[in-house]
Amino acid sequence: MAEFPEGAPCWADAMFTDVEAAKTFYADVLGWTFGESSSEYGNYTQAYSDGKAVAAVVPPMPGADAPSQWCLYLASPDAAATAEKVKAAGGELLMEPMQVGTFGTMLLAKEPSGAVFGVWQPGEHKGFEKTGEPGSYAWAEVFSREPEKADGFLPKVFPYGVQRMEPGEDPDPGDMDFKLFTLGGSEPDHAVLGRMGMGEDFPPEIPSYVQVYFAVPDCDEAVAKTRKHGGRLYFGPMDSPFGRFAAVADPQGAAFAVIDLTTTVGEMPRLSDA
Helix, strand or coil: CCCCCCCCEEEEEEECCCHHHHHHHHHHHCCCEECCCEHHHCCEEEEEECCEEEEEEECCCCCCCCCCCEEEEEECCCHHHHHHHHHHCCCEEEEEEEEECCCEEEEEEECCCCCEEEEEEECCCCCCCCECCCCCEEEEEEEECCHHHHHHHHHHHCCCEEEEECCCCCCCCCCCCEEEEECCCCCHHHEEEEEEECCCCCCCCCCCEEEEEEECCCHHHHHHHHHHCCCEEEEEEECCCCCEEEEEECCCCCEEEEEECCCCCCCCCCEEEC
């Protein structure tokens, strides 16, 4: 398969104290199956949809006390060069570039407003083998407490164009602060990442974060299964021009979103170059 262009989301994984419980949850909610855990790489376990790699789960490193959360990786042809750009643009490296056998090279970083993300330079492991279909990655957004910091950082690290979502015909003072980062042109079809400004409706204890969306055939059913397993519903289900979606968390607290891309309501918003 073709490699992902620089800056495109290319992989997602999450750390769980109870990996077996996570596998049970995601098998039901997203229909995933799981490969053998790789003891050589900290029991890293790939998830599959229709036999294609879509994500991975892993137990925490010994002594680590990190909360369960999804991490989105952005593609880079040179992780070391991207690391330097991260630092030069005011970001923080949480993990220096590290080669993972013959699979590729990764790093973990935090953009200046606090959202954590990964960078992946592919070797044998190219990334997602399926996207935009049920059971696989669909979209991601940086939810930022200080959007101007995220906006200033991301285009310095990756070759992004930036578009702003315009308010509707009757602008509301509460209209959301939303931007799109694009690759390969300014058409919305090339949008690869969203940025949402976090307003007062977000509890103050929630820091900036990256929300990963997984596609499902039925949003409401996915929410019902999430709650059945002891997960939480944070927002939705809600109809949109992009699909019917909901923000949820699994029983171990890892937040993500589910979206039915086939159920769309309303007109696409107007965009302008930012």
